[in-house]
Amino acid sequence: MRPERLFEILAVAERLKCNTRHSWTSTGRRESVAEHSWRLALMALLVADEFPDVDCGRVVRMCLVHDLGEAFTGDIPAFEKRRQDETHEAALLARWVETLPEPLRAEWRSLYAEMEALATPEARLYKALDKLEAVIQHNEADIATWLPLEYDLNIAYGADEVAWNGYLRRLKEAANEISRQKIAAAKEQAPDDAGK
Template structure:
């Protein structure tokens, strides 16, 4: 890509820095899509030694691009996302890919397809870590930022895909325990409605 093409494409994905997610940070502000993407990639990088049989370079690239569509659509929380929303996001990804030179588009389009099918070990790992990072962020933000439905979601979100690997299952179990601890602390507060969640 020439400098002009690079700058133009960076402009198209810059909204990922601005578009906020449903999650909040520990400092009390909503996190951006880009912040989630960055920490997902860090999580994958830190776990690289545990997945020597996987193409971790591919995993990192998938982490970095997995939410590109949200530069166009914004974030839609998983618990309200519909099939129609997924189609709109796929159109957004295709739009962004069309703005790249063919050589670049040809590198990234197969990664999106692989993530969509979620059959390869690499795609399953990205999806597992994506779910886990989301719940970690929920925990870090604290129960004051949770919707009522998230008390159950924090215990179940991503459980099935996280069972794909012993390492992600163990990590998901620890994150679930962290959620339970937060709920126990919340339960101790006067007037807490959390008995049914624990």
């Protein structure tokens, strides 16, 4: 790939460093989309031994590119995102992918189609980890950054996506236990305000 073309692609990806998510970090600042994608890819590496029949290299690639559409639209929290938003983001991303040089274009077309279909263990693992990472990040943030609706949402978020695998279900339950403890502690400190 020509250096100039590489730099153009990286310039689009760099937007994910600037685009923030609804999530907060443990130090009290907004998390960037790039930080979420990086840690998601790291999660895929860390759990690879639990999935010996899954191509975790492919999962890592999915994790790294899954939110590139947000370079064009920014992040819309899951509880606000509508089907129309998803369609718009997918169209912008697909248009951009068509400008990529081969063989990258074909590889990413294939990755995005697989991720959308959720028919392979790789795609299902990526999607489950994506949801789990968001729950874990919420648990690491100060509960004062949570919206009231997130008290229930953090417990429910990702339950369907992890249902296919025992290890993922155990991870989700462990994360849920941390959420429950955070919520209980917040309610003890401010019984009139927490969980409204």
